[in-house]
Amino acid sequence: MPEALIQLNNIVKDYKTMRALDGVDLEVFPGITGLLGPNGAGKSTLIKVLLGLVRVSGGSGTVLGHKLAKEGKAIRNKVGYMPEDDCYIAGMSGIQVVQFSASLAGLPGVEALRRSHEILDFCGMQQERYRTIETYSTGMRQKIKFAAAIVHDPEFLIFDEPTSGLDPEERESLLNRIKILASTVGKSVIISTHILPDVQAICDQVVILQNGKVRLNETLDELNRPSEASVSIRVNGDVTPISDFLYRQNLQVTAKPNGKLVVGEDANDSSGGLNTTERNQRVAAIVWQGARETGTTIQSLTPAKNSLEEIFMSVVSEAANADS
Numbered sequence: 618m619p620e621a622l623i624q625l626n627n628i629v630k631d632y633k634t635m636r637a638l639d640g641v642d643l644e645v646f647p648g649i650t651g652l653l654g655p656n657g658a659g660k661s662t663l664i665k666v667l668l669g670l671v672r673v674s675g676g677s678g679t680v681l682g683h684k685l686a687k688e689g690k691a692i693r694n695k696v697g698y699m700p701e702d703d704c705y706i707a708g709m710s711g712i713q714v715v716q717f718s719a720s721l722a723g724l725p726g727v728e729a730l731r732r733s734h735e736i737l738d739f740c741g742m743q744q745e746r747y748r749t750i751e752t753y754s755t756g757m758r759q760k761i762k763f764a765a766a767i768v769h770d771p772e773f774l775i776f777d778e779p780t781s782g783l784d785p786e787e788r789e790s791l792l793n794r795i796k797i798l799a800s801t802v803g804k805s806v807i808i809s810t811h812i813l814p815d816v817q818a819i820c821d822q823v824v825i826l827q828n829g830k831v832r833l834n835e836t837l838d839e840l841n842r843p844s845e846a847s848v849s850i851r852v853n854g855d856v857t858p859i860s861d862f863l864y865r866q867n868l869q870v871t872a873k874p875n876g877k878l879v880v881g882e883d884a885n886d887s888s889g890g891l892n893t894t895e896r897n898q899r900v901a902a903i904v905w906q907g908a909r910e911t912g913t914t915i916q917s918l919t920p921a922k923n924s925l926e927e928i929f930m931s932v933v934s935e936a937a938n939a940d941s
């Protein structure tokens with residue numbers, strides 16, 4: 618297991634009466650991490666905390682080995698940030714904006730200009746780099762923000778809604794550039810987004826935030842794993858008798874909040890020749906047998922979710938139920 622680049626312990630952030638982050642424990646590993654969550658989940662606040670732009674109300678953490686509360690400047694030197702909103706000085710050309718960002722990061726004049734051109738080439742920006750930003754399309758403005766975030770060659774990149782407003786071709790190009798930065802140049806990245814296919818396309822790790830809490834933190838490989846059939850059940854009352862029964866049938870049982878159990882095949886159980894649906898049915902049949910034999914009432918039984926969209930919907934609705 619590689620070392621975590623970001624480590625947060627019980628981070629709380631209160632804005633007056635609103636608790637935006639409510640005990641966030643999180644480890645972010647090298648690679649591309651998708652930060653997902655509905656509006657108001659706390660994603661932007663979490664990014665601001667990581668960049669040392671807001672003071673936390675409680676908890677502790679490190680980003681690239683630097684302490685959150687005390688070493689914000691050192692963190693910001695190593696992290697490139699592409700905000701969701703446009704931020705440029707009116708009248709500047711694209712190349713000037715990127716060069717300005719490079720200078721702010723401490724690159725000397727000639728080097729700042731050289732790097733800016735190099736990055737804009739990488740972003741596929743041609744002569745339009747000499748036009749003023751006000752004349753740009755959304756896609757061009759996104760490219761400039763992207764270039765400004767990476768021009769000083771930071772170790773870690775945070776992109777807030779990087780593909781919002783892009784057409785499909787521009788979106789794919791931008792995602793490809795992020796992938797190249799991660800796979801070829803070894804950058805680690807957080808993408809905050811509500812566009813699940815973007816996460817599916819390029820992320821290694823997925824974090825779902827809801828009401829200021831981390832509801833899921835898994836690798837995409839783990840989430841996509843199709844091999845193990847599993848069903849999700851909710852039971853009335855004590856879960857122990859049926860859990861014990863299912864263990865004895867060589868099924869894996871994972872207890873979740875609110876009396877929910879995820880019951881799956883053992884990873885080594887091949888269940889010879891059956892497809893996933895048939896294997897799910899086999900698991901479900903054992904669950905019903907367990908319910909009869911242990912006198913347990915099953916409230917609901919559904920196949921465990923697989924697509925990222927289904928996972929997202931089920932995590933978010935479960936969290937909403939748990940919080941209400």
Ligand code: ADP
Binds near residue numbers: 632
């Ligand atoms: P997201 O980025 O996931 O949409 P935010 O981090 O922007 O979520 O917001 C989380 C919660 O904190 C929301 O309820 C929002 O209204 C509140 N919030 C965010 N910033 C402020 C602020 N500066 N003052 C007061 N409340 C805020």
